[in-house]
Amino acid sequence: MENFDFGTFAYQAIFYLFAILIVVSAAMVVFVRSIIYSAFSLLFTLFGISAMYVYLSADFVAVTQIVVYVGGILILLLFGVMLTNKITQERLLTDVFNLVPALLIMLAILGSLLYTVLFRAKWHTSAQRTTTVVEPIGYEVITNYVLPFEIVSILLFVALIGAAYIARSDSKVSASK
Amino acid sequence: MPEIGLNHFLVLSAILFSLGLFGIMTRRNAVVVLMGVELILNAANLNLVAFSKFNGTMSGVMFSMFGIILAASEAAVALAIVLNIYARFKTVDIGEIDTMRE
CATH class of the missing domain: 1.20.120.1200 (NADH-ubiquinone/plastoquinone oxidoreductase chain 6, subunit NuoJ)
Incomplete structure (x- = not known):
């Protein structure tokens, strides 16, 4: 420089x-x-x-x-x-718990990941870069990703109702215990 | 302005992933195990967005958006299960909840 x-x-x-x-x-x-x-x-x-x-x-x-x-x-x-x-x-x-084996596994996975990423993998990067993402996301959501978008909205709905139902305090369960 | 290389983000993501894995393997409190899961999901999202930037396409960004949505629903359901476990066993220590173990 x-x-x-x-x-x-x-x-x-x-x-x-x-x-x-x-x-x-x-x-x-x-x-x-x-x-x-x-x-x-x-x-x-x-x-x-x-x-x-x-x-x-x-x-x-x-x-x-x-x-x-x-x-x-x-x-x-x-x-x-x-x-x-x-x-x-x-x-x-x-x-x-499992402190030493977990540390060993963590270091092994970290080392192999870093070795793969830095020395083995030859990533093919494109010359073009994404610059902004707001407008392309809008296009993608209503063209290529319509079905996943709708499915994931239903999934979120089901998950929230399910979470509220599961977390509800059930008096019968604690009474029968 | 020179750009930050792809390898920087991949190394950061690898470190985050292994730290999250360490948290999952060592912690006994179920809520802290969930924090480790969130770290791993964030590492995956960072990788997806990084590849999307250096590929010039939108696929990775869209995948990371769906990943964030799935992480939100996962956290909600998992915390509901943890609260239910606490109501039944009076503890969230994952080493002591062994009713299904024969």
């Missing part, structure tokens, strides 16, 4: 900052023993992945990631934590 370009430097530096944020917070999700800390680290992981979608010029996916994951799934997970633990206990800790 003969002349220093601040825009390029900032572009790459912000990418690496978000990558480090994702890796550190994802590691905290699985290594920290407090459940609440895990849930809040997941918040940073999800925001960082949303920033990665911005870098991949998938703007609509980035916004959807924030709305669905941070606004929906993370709140559901926090409700799950709150409803399935006695809040009166001071620190919500979770036990761990």
Whole structure:
């Protein structure tokens, strides 16, 4: 690089900052023993992945990631934590097991994935890039993906009704127990 | 502006996947296991969107949208099951729920 370009430097530096944020917070999700800390680290992981979608010029996916994951799934997970633990206990800790074999399996899978991705796979990338994604998604949804779109809407409907039915407190079950 | 290469996203996704797998294998609390599943789904979505960008087509983005929808319904149903397990067993420790084990 003969002349220093601040825009390029900032572009790459912000990418690496978000990558480090994702890796550190994802590691905290699985290594920290407090459940609440895990849930809040997941918040940073999800925001960082949303920033990665911005870098991949998938703007609509980035916004959807924030709305669905941070606004929906993370709140559901926090409700799950709150409803399935006695809040009166001071620190919500979770036990761990299989620590050493899991670490070995994780490192083996990570190593083989990195080896495959970096050294073995020759990805054929195209010369053209997607630039924005909002308008193409609209076209795709009403042309190529009409049937999957309708099916997935029915699936979401069924899943939400099923979840509400399953989670309902059933007095007969607890009475017969 | 020089672009970030495809391998960066694939390496990040591989790290996320293995961390999620580690969480699933080691944690005893069912809700934290679900968090590991969410990490793995996010790694898959990141891969799909990355390939879609570097391929110039929309298939990966559409797949990732469907993946996000499926993750939402999965989380709702799984948490309903976890709440039901808690109502019945008074614990969500997956090591202690062994009624179906012979």
